[in-house]
Structures are given as structure tokens and as C-alpha cells.
Amino acid sequence: MTTPPLPPDVGPRPTGPSPRGTLAAERTALAWRRSALALLAGSVAAGRLLSVPWGPGGWAVTAVGAVLAVVMLHAARRRLTASRLAAPVRARPWSGRRPPRGAAPPPGGRLVTACAATLVLLGGAAVVVVLTWPS
């Protein structure tokens, strides 16, 4: 595998994480936060609309969406601490060496998968709303 070397302003610095790495982590945290907010708004709307055909049971979708939104907000914070991975000490938590304080391993795809699955669930709710809406 050949990875081209990073330009000097991008790579880890002797004194701390590169600004670009920190900013990338910040953008990612913000992306998770606004997605969590959008998901929360969407699932509240879905619950309200589903309670027309289904009664109070429709709010179950809201509960799922709200739980995931809270998890996503937590994940946003994790993404920020993950920016310390760009720190000069290249110790990764799974490498056996002591990780830098507060660093988290790149978290893998569980949350991404949960997010996609919840959106499919919301999509199912939207299908029900569209097909059962009294016109």
C-alpha cells in the first residue's frame, strides 16, 4: 500500500495535533450534532403524524429516534476527543501502549449503521403516513 506523504502543514506536529486534524474533528462533531437535531425533529414529526392512524403507539418511533439522537450527541463529543489521535505521540489505544489521555479509537461503524437503520425505520413510518393520510 502506498500512501502519498502528507504535506508538512497536515501531518502530526511535534508540538500537538495539526490544526487541520482538529478542525476536521470539529466539523465531524458538528455534522453529528446537526444530524442528531434533524433526526430528533424528524422523529417528533413522525410520531405526531403516526398518532393519526395508530393512536399513541405512533410515538414509539419518536422514542427510537430520540434515543439515537442522544447517542449521536454523545458520539459527537467522542469525535472531538478522537482528534487527539492526530497528536504527535502515535500511540493508538489498541497498540498496547498507553493512549494519550482522553483519546478514543476511531469508533467503527456501529453508530453509522444504527443511524442508517433508524432512517429506514423513519422511512417506513413516512410510507405509512403517506399511504394512510386522509385526503
Place this chain on the structure above:
Amino acid sequence: MSAPPTPDRRFPRWVYRAGAEPDARFSLANERTFLAWARTALALLAGGVALEALDLPVEERLRLAAAVLLVVLGVLTPVLAWLGWARAERAMRRGDPLPAPLGFVVLVTGVAAAGVLVLVGLLLV
């Protein structure tokens, strides 16, 4: 960098057992791309539901067709987004070129078609 002493248990396995850890910023960018798709899916769902629920002055069958089309796209988009995220992450770990983006053709065609349906439906009323 030495290989991790314990096998990588992150999910999904077919992504994380391939290749080596990429630069963390590439993974972050990949996540942001996924999230942008996720919000697109939410917007599609909101659009489809709003078409029906807001009682817009659009011919009824065309309105329903457009709403169903948008909602179906909204269900499809997160699936494609997940696949796109996983394929990109895997390609980055292996040092392969990034795969072509998934779903652009479907998304653009579908949204355009829904727009045409609404437009015609508006003119028919």
C-alpha cells in the same frame, strides 16, 4: 507502525479486517459524507410527507405518486449511504482508489421526476 495485538472487533468486520488504519481525518470525512446523505434522506422523507399532509392544491393522484416516490427515495438513500460509507472506508484502509459514489443517478432522477409530477399536478388543478 506495528500491527494491533488484538484482532479488530469493530463493525462491520468486512470493512475493518481489510488493510491498515487510514489517516483519522479520512475516516472523519467519510463519516461527514455519510451524515450529509443521512440528512438528505430526512429531507426527502419530510418532503414526501409534507406533500400529502399539507393538503396542497395538486391533482390528487399525481400528488400521491410524487409523495410515494420521495418517500421511497428517502428509504433507499440511507441504505445506499451506509453502503457507500462502508465501501469508502474499506477502500481507504486498503489504499485502493475510492469507489464511484452510489445513488446519485437514482437520487437526481427521482427528485426530478417528483418535481415534474408536482408541477403537472399543480397545472391540472
